[in-house]
Amino acid sequence: xxxxxxxxxxxxxxxxxxxxxxxxxxxxxxxxxxxxxxxxxxxxxxxxxxxxxxxxxxxxxxxxxxxxxxxxxxxxxxxxxxxxxxxxxxxxxxxxxxxxxxxxxxxxxxxxxxxxxxxxxxxxxxxxxxxxxxxxxxxxxxxxxxxxxxxxxxxxxxxxxxxxxxxxxxxxxxxxxxxxxxxxxxxxxxxxxxxxxxxxxxxxxxxxxxxxxxxxxxxxxxxxxxxxxxxxxxxxxxxxxxxxxxxxxxxxxxxxxxxxxxxxxxxxxxxxxxxxxxxxxxxxxxxxxxxxxxxxxxxxxxxxxxxxxxxxxxxxxxxxxxxxxxxxxxxxxxxxxxxxxxxxxxxxxxxxxxxxxxx
Amino acid sequence: xxxxxxxxxxxxxxxxxxxxxxxxxxxxxxxxxxxxxxxxxxxxxxxxxxxxxxxxxxxxxxxxxxxxxxxxxxxxxxxxxxxxxxxxxxxxxxxxxxxxxxxxxxxxxxxxxxxxxxxxx
Amino acid sequence: xxxxxxxxxxxxxxxxxxxxxxxxxxxxxxxxxxxxxxxxxxxxxxxxxxxxxxxxxxxxxxxxxxxxxxxxxxxxxxxxxxxxxxxxxxxxxxxxxxxxxxxxxxxxxxxxxxxxxxxxxxxxxxxxxxxxxxxxxxx
Numbered sequence: 043x044x045x046x047x048x049x050x051x052x053x054x055x056x057x058x059x060x061x062x063x064x065x066x067x068x069x070x071x072x073x074x075x076x077x078x079x080x081x082x083x084x085x086x087x088x089x090x091x092x093x094x095x096x097x098x099x100x101x102x103x104x105x106x107x108x109x110x111x112x113x114x115x116x117x118x119x120x121x122x123x124x125x126x127x128x129x130x131x132x133x134x135x136x137x138x139x140x141x142x143x144x145x146x147x148x149x150x151x152x153x154x155x156x157x158x159x160x161x162x163x164x165x166x167x168x169x170x171x172x173x174x175x176x177x178x179x180x181x182x183x184x185x186x187x188x189x190x191x192x193x194x195x196x197x198x199x200x201x202x203x204x205x206x207x208x209x210x211x212x213x214x215x216x217x218x219x220x221x222x223x224x225x226x227x228x229x230x231x232x233x234x235x236x237x238x239x240x241x242x243x244x245x246x247x248x249x250x251x252x253x254x255x256x257x258x259x260x261x262x263x264x265x266x267x268x269x270x271x272x273x274x275x276x277x278x279x280x281x282x283x284x285x286x287x288x289x290x291x292x293x294x295x296x297x298x299x300x301x302x303x304x305x306x307x308x309x310x311x312x313x314x315x316x317x318x319x320x321x322x323x324x325x326x327x328x329x330x331x332x333x334x335x336x337x338x339x340x341x342x343x344x345x346x347x348x349x350x351x352x353x354x355x356x357x358x359x360x361x362x363x364x365x366x367x368x369x370x371x372x373x374x375x376x377x378x379x380x381x382x383x384x385x386x387x388x389x390x391x392x393x394x395x396x397x398x399x400x401x
Numbered sequence: 402x403x404x405x406x407x408x409x410x411x412x413x414x415x416x417x418x419x420x421x422x423x424x425x426x427x428x429x430x431x432x433x434x435x436x437x438x439x440x441x442x443x444x445x446x447x448x449x450x451x452x453x454x455x456x457x458x459x460x461x462x463x464x465x466x467x468x469x470x471x472x473x474x475x476x477x478x479x480x481x482x483x484x485x486x487x488x489x490x491x492x493x494x495x496x497x498x499x500x501x502x503x504x505x506x507x508x509x510x511x512x513x514x515x516x517x518x519x520x521x522x
Numbered sequence: 523x524x525x526x527x528x529x530x531x532x533x534x535x536x537x538x539x540x541x542x543x544x545x546x547x548x549x550x551x552x553x554x555x556x557x558x559x560x561x562x563x564x565x566x567x568x569x570x571x572x573x574x575x576x577x578x579x580x581x582x583x584x585x586x587x588x589x590x591x592x593x594x595x596x597x598x599x600x601x602x603x604x605x606x607x608x609x610x611x612x613x614x615x616x617x618x619x620x621x622x623x624x625x626x627x628x629x630x631x632x633x634x635x636x637x638x639x640x641x642x643x644x645x646x647x648x649x650x651x652x653x654x655x656x657x658x659x660x661x
Contacts, residue, residue: 186430252567271595333547348590363623
């Protein structure tokens with residue numbers, strides 16, 4: 043029995059772009075316990091959403107997260123549409139898929155780069171982030187802004203994708219896929235990547251479910267669960283099977299996200315090919331009444347909105363459960379037994395988004 | 402490492418992926434949301450934009466006919482553009498330059514032309 | 523809801539006319555007494571359900587706590603009501619992952635939770651000098 047040391051990992055740490063703390067209890071180099079501490083950037087968005095009008099909240103919930111902002115707006119708008127009993131037009135549902143998958147694509151690129159950076163693979167990091175710029179340009183071209191696209195609104199979308207923009211998207215996606223083809227062998231076979239991820243932070247299937255893990259973390263543990271399977275927006279009409287890996291380690295989570303970038307490209311192509319002509323927005327009248335649950339698959343996993351309206355311009359309650367909030371307990375269970383040097387990789391392997399977590 | 406080798410060699414001889422920004426600027430996309438511009442000539446000071454603005458960046462004084470706009474609060478969501486009944490608000494695709502000091506813009510009704518002096522009372 | 527009129531922006535000020543249809547409801551929502559909570563949660567755990575999250579709603583004098591479970595993408599919800607001042611039993615014995623959300627509820631609503639394995643003592647989200655309960659309704 044060696045002496046125990048407590049090391050505060052974070053809130054400021056080179057691999058963490060956002061503040062979160064893990065209090066790690068170590069026996070020599072080995073982690074025996076990890077206690078998370080969040081709350082450094084809590085912004086009270088759930089409260090602010092009760093004070094704002096429900097139409098304005100679309101812009102508020104987009105700012106919960108800077109990476110999956112469109113999907114927050116989508117989840118909120120779908121919830122409000124249920125409360126109001128409106129159905130967005132078919133074209134809007136396909137446009138939502140395009141923007142949603144562009145967001146997934148750039149989010150996964152961001153994460154793949156950050157993971158490479160966490161074990162010091164700088165050139166791989168640069169490659170992914172260079173690729174990501176092409177996708178950011180697509181977002182700026184179609185929506186007018188790189189990150190907070192603000193294209194989703196209650197009843198439909200606020201912008202349309204013109205024919206020439208659609209062909210530009212397809213051209214750029216070919217380039218992105220071409221670059222990804224060069225990086226896929228690095229991700230799956232490279233010695234450096236494998237030695238830092240294979241067998242690290244194994245999360246067995248039953249444990250992943252019991253710990254409430256969501257998204258790529260859950261799918262890397264062999265659970266074929268993706269909220270897109272319930273067929274919101276136009277996903278029910280597009281060919282789609284969730285990406286699943288069986289190993290449950292950090293490398294499996296890496297592979298899931300890498301394959302999901304290809305899946306996102308494929309879904310955008312499908313959505314653009316099958317996009318019907320027509321209106322992009324339904325007229326909305328009235329105020330939301332009743333309550334509902336809305337779910338959307340974000341790059342990091344399932345996001346859950348609980349919305350309650352009372353027939354006024356303000357919502358009674360808006361509750362947001364973001365994917366990272368659900369994955370933190372899984373992370374805490376992954377860490378005991380690993381080496382201190384592997385902690386950064388494991389923390390990143392759940393793709394933590396702290397601003398999401400704290401709202 | 403061998404997997405990345407061709408990539409690295411290619412990058413040595415390739416042009417940089419970045420731009421020498423202040424010197425070389427990419428023209429903005431046509432629909433880019435750069436900043437908000439007001440046309441007070443056609444503005445009716447009805448206050449629709451100020452009620453809809455999610456970040457409370459617009460304050461309208463209906464008696465003085467002034468519109469105070471805080472560009473540092475503005476999130477360029479275009480909600481005011483869509484809600485304006487007289488289409489007096491537009492989005493410019495050029496981004497605003499960064500600033501050291503936060504300022505607000507005060508827009509008033511333009512002075513009436515000289516040949517048509519305002520009637521007394 | 524589509525009408526013959528030109529579709530206009532959803533950002534137009536909404537009319538205050540209440541919609542004709544009944545208020546939306548959550549499907550598979552079951553109201554249960556607080557005493558039944560742990561046995562029901564245990565039964566969900568035995569079926570292999572995933573705990574999605576907990577939602578706390580301030581009802582003025584009482585709280586409604588919703589437990590959301592997911593079983594193969596089907597949601598099941600339990601709703602338990604608890605008077606203000608009473609202690610909510612923790613479900614961490616069945617679902618360890620509930621410790622974060624239960625601590626969050628304790629922080630933001632001031633609803634005390636009994637039997638937490640990791641208790642942040644209302645300092646998960648709030649700062650050391652904070653004493654208010656931000657999500658309580660103002661009366």
